[in-house]
Amino acid sequence: MLPHRLLGLLCLFMPCKGEDESESCDNFTDLNLSHCFMGTSLYVRLLLYTRSNLDCGRELNHHHPSSHPLFNISRPTAFVIHGYRPTGAPPIWINHIVHLLAEQEDMNIIVMDWNKGAANLNYFTAVTYTREAAHNLTGFIMIMKEEGAPLSSIHLIGISLGAHLAGFVGANLKGKIGRITGLDPAGPMFTSATPEERLDPSDAMFVDVLHTDMNSFGLKGAHGHIDFYANGGADQPGCPKTIFAGKSYFVCDHQRSVFLYLCALNRTCSLSGYPCSSYSDFLDGRCLQCEAFKPASCPMLGYDFSPWRDTLLRLGQTTVFFSTTTTLPYRKLGYRVDMVTWNQYLRWGVVYIRLHSGRNFTEARIDHKLLRFEQYTSTRLLAQFDEDLQNVQKISLRINTGNVIGPRYKIRLLRIRFTPLEHPERPLMCRFDMIMEENMEVAFRPLPCNSRL
Template structure:
């Protein structure tokens, strides 16, 4: 009890004697605020390596910490249905500052984004962009460069970033759109949403295309984790790094080259998936249709599992089929491989799949030696384990 009293006295004394240490905080609201609606008010919170955890609120470039000769990254949140502060912002700020000595400006427009009526928040987006333009104009007068400006926008914040870019005729260095909002923006012309002309480089991550997100490509390069729909085990917004594979390239109506990248994520941090190509040559007389599951094991017995092809593939005699397998961990030395083949049928007799050659190739580390096995006979739904050999 005595120790508790001492701690309380210390905390009270610290609050009373150190008021200057109070840090400007992101506006935290409640569901009650959302019920009555909020009027737009924008706070600009600056973080640098000199003040990584205690923001400086900006009203102009006249700042203790802002260095306009350095890169400046803006973080812009989106629609806030309940008014709570985005829990991911502090982590993202620290990640950015750990990667580079820069200015990080959190754009707090929670008053304006918090409402039960989504369209009200959407109508505020261009007004937020105009406020940001005013600050950037003042920074340019003091010597900043548009080339060094990077806007990271989530949901409605992605389109706010696009509107800022439009106000500068696409001269901003980079815009990153994270799960851009779909409602009220799908089918709109480029002037009413994020598009590739809004910055010198626009990259977009689509992570909720079957819900409130935007499905079509909006940038120079568009990423679709797990196909762009549900994200297993991930928080609401993803910031981890991933290994992606190009799916298709095409031209938009504006003739801007666009690349779409599709990749998978694991359920747990760091959410990385390690990919392998699995080349299969079979010698069954009749075509076999089915799926593969594969397990890799290292010399300690640790295992990594993957379902190789979620859709059935047709295995024809002497034809090579290349499958893509993803694992949530990677082994430099693979001691054993287990394969299982299934047709998915519960009433048909079990089939055999005769494999003339199986080859495993790492996409994560293409220089790694390829592993092979020859002359295997797999009984359907029966795991077959073997030691691979160098190809």
């Protein structure tokens, strides 16, 4: 046996076990377009990450998972399952999701690398491999169960095609695994699929789904105990609207599901979903309460569902909606705006609201449809702002009717009230009895709602 001092000296000149971790890291399979053109055959690798090796994956033996010293059968286990890989390159988000999951709790994080199989120019080929890959992972989980892991401690996180793969695993295990999270489950080849042929709520004890691209690469409908629809579940703000943007035009909306989930795991987004039957009803301000979940708040996208899980299982399938900004941290600040108007002539228009704090301001445009303003009409609006101005000193309001010729008609506001949705501890802001002209901005100082001018 070499003395420790001499062993340390030798390690200065050549790598020693434990000194150069990169020598023994197992990385995600990196392929290129040539592999995709030729086609790849399915080969599944399971890469283990823990708090002890966050930056260095360790490939597990499919038949003896507990043989690896870093794998702890008594810890919960999260499997991360990617989807179709048309270029063969590793997903850019692997390192991020591994680190963020490790922050939630001490767990085994296993990245399912089925890039050989998912990397094919023929999408149909990748779809056919999902069943075989699911059979492979099912066998691994069964061995985990035999070694002492309860199925309830297993969480599958599937992205796109990986969401259906996770569903197949759950179905193979009779829906007894703890949880499946589906991030924008793939739509092509699954639009007319039966529940047995795609992800559905019976595949796990709890299934949560996020939708961001239902009109293209994502799947329409509700497929979990709770389905989150970001910006209605289709077009995402900031994503290109024309094909001239290149690759981003095709993948931006679909990939947004991963970035929203990462932001939620990082606890910087606080993306609350409001139960509603449709996004249009949500934008109309008809679904701004979460009475069923009290004393908890509205359900939030993310990892910990313990405040809402029992209620969601009792309610059955629940659809919730939220809006986002174009960039991090994605969160919009919402106000319920209640207006009572008294004007002689019927007017139709859209509403622009600005909140001011010193020199800073943020604006909400309520223009998804024309609003009706007439004599003694109560109107409820949802105003969503990109920034959170805590000390609102002034509010500007404009009702744009599009009238560019003829006289400007007056609109009398008997009352306008602003109720903060995400911050119920903040006071309500009101203003009473104002006269304004259509298409003209009026500014006022908000008052406590228990006072009058």
